[in-house]
Amino acid sequence: MIPEASVSPWRIGDPSTPVVDITVPYANENRNRVLLSEWRRQGGERVPAPPMLLPRHSEGTYRARIWKQNLLDFFLEDQYSDALAGSTGGPGGHLEDRIVTSVTLSGEWRFTTQGQRSTAAAGMVCVRRNEDPWDFEIARGTRAVTLVLPASEIRFPANLRAVTAEQASPAAALLLAQLRLWAELADGLGAAAAGAARNATLELFRGLMNDQVIDDAEFAPALLRAAMGHIETRLLADPDLNPQGIAAALNVSVRTLYRAFGQGATSPVMGYVRERRLECARAELISTRLTVSEIAARWHFADSSHFVKAYKKRFTETPTAGR
Structure with missing residues (x-):
């Protein structure tokens, strides 16, 4: 028994019943055919077998175990x-709409497609778009949790096929x-609670993507709109409204928030807050x-003296002049 393969730390599916549980000796001349045949028998349509190849060793065995759980x-x-090496292409393979x-x-994990390479080492998150199949290599003793969601829900940067982040980063840790x-x-969970959990997860996923690829022109405007909307709802209620709190609410770094305002607004974050408060006043x-x-x-x-000074600078008249 391989200890790393025996227990699922994420409690996905039934811990006692993996969907795929395969052991193949590396020295077996027919190891690839045996692996593919057994994978198809166990996984069926639930976990389709990708094209894959086992390395040849004179001793030892290959082990694969997969648990699966559907979440809407x-x-x-x-x-x-x-x-193991293989490809996400082939019949039923690469989930091109995911x-x-x-x-x-x-x-x-190491991935390659269309001249782009991405490595998902321990402690990392790797997000991939799958219009094109990826070639992959897996190191011995690799354990990963894979999340698959509809591509239509995520605005992926047009010029990128993969985005990586540290699992310990705030946005990734929250997701x-x-x-x-x-x-x-x-x-x-009932239907309503499950739907709410699904939508919350999706928003946190978008927060992770925005935090990693905010320099892309598609993402900065979306973050700026979200930040302005959050500011609008907190203008009166929160006397301590600040960039740190705004960034935390949107699951991005303060640096990312500053960049979004620098690219799409006429004033920095707190300058915008002050302008909106003066306009409301x-x-x-x-x-x-x-x-x-x-x-x-x-x-x-x-x-009142600070208010009068700021008001006059913004509107070129005193507060009482407009009455």
């Missing part, structure tokens, strides 16, 4: 594999925690009987 239109696989994410727990919890609780000066001091306090200015 997503699915998860907990995969253990010894050294995004495939490998969360490598031990060992290493993986949500995904693992959903997998553990899925059997007990001006509307209340015109439409209410609140005093200047009351409005200054309401919109979180330090005092």
